[in-house]
Amino acid sequence: MSKIDADFDPQAHVCATQRWFEDFRVGERYLLPSRTVNAANFVAFQLVSGDNHPIHYDVDYCRLRGLAGLLAHGLQVMCFTAAGAGQFPHEVSDSLVAFLEQSCRFLAGVIDGDTLYPALEITELAPQRSTGVITMRATVHNQKRELVLDGWHKYLVKKRG
Numbered sequence: 001m002s003k004i005d006a007d008f009d010p011q012a013h014v015c016a017t018q019r020w021f022e023d024f025r026v027g028e029r030y031l032l033p034s035r036t037v038n039a040a041n042f043v044a045f046q047l048v049s050g051d052n053h054p055i056h057y058d059v060d061y062c063r064l065r066g067l068a069g070l071l072a073h074g075l076q077v078m079c080f081t082a083a084g085a086g087q088f089p090h091e092v093s094d095s096l097v098a099f100l101e102q103s104c105r106f107l108a109g110v111i112d113g114d115t116l117y118p119a120l121e122i123t124e125l126a127p128q129r130s131t132g133v134i135t136m137r138a139t140v141h142n143q144k145r146e147l148v149l150d151g152w153h154k155y156l157v158k159k160r161g
Contacts, residue, residue, distance in 0.1 A: 016090035020160040021132035024122055030136075032085045032118040037072055039112055045076040069112035077149050078104050080118045081138040088120065097131060097156040104138060104151025115143040120153065131158050 042056050054061040055071045062070055081104070083089055089096065110116065117140065124135035133154055140149035 014090070014093070016087055016093075018094045019091045020095045021125070021127065021134070021157040022159055024125060024134055024157075026122050026125060028122045030083070030086045030088050030120040032081065032083075032120065034115055034117045035080065036115040037076075037110060037112065039070055041076070042070050042072060042112065045073050045079075049073060049075065051075075067109070067111060072110035072112075072114075074106045077106065077110050077116070077140055078102070078138075078151070080116055080140055081120065081149070081151070081153070083120060083136075083153065083155075085118070086120065092155070092157055095158040097158060100133065100154040100156050102138075102151065102153050104149050106149055108142070108146050108148040110140075110142065110148055114148075116148070117141045117143075123152070127159075131156050133157075 039057070046052060046056060051073055055065070055067075056073055057070060059070060062068075083099075119139050119141075120136040121139075122134060123137045124133075126133040126135070134157055136153045136155070138149070138151045138153055139147060142148050
């Protein structure tokens, strides 16, 4: 039989101190977990996206075109910049209104076996009446220190009450 712990409060079980628009500063960085991509990642993304081009799942097709291995889907690489993989969404659990926009440029291919290092950095804070827009530069580097993706995200965040 389990024992009820009257001292435990699920509402106090938070991963980060809550922040509001005015708590953020240009230049703050959020490093997201690195990951080495492989064929299993590509197959999983193919199932979700429906993209069945052989450049993403046929090794011989890729090698005949001069690639060292399978080529990651561009949108899959972009997904690695999801703020949800890091601390930011925990900090804005009570103040986030919306994820407004996302854009990116794909600067180099990502091949099976590459390790990716995504990061977000606040580049602009645009205050409004009761909210503000936080713009973050989104980058992904590979293990060779090459920038393979460069873009931005925009979030609408409430000001303090």
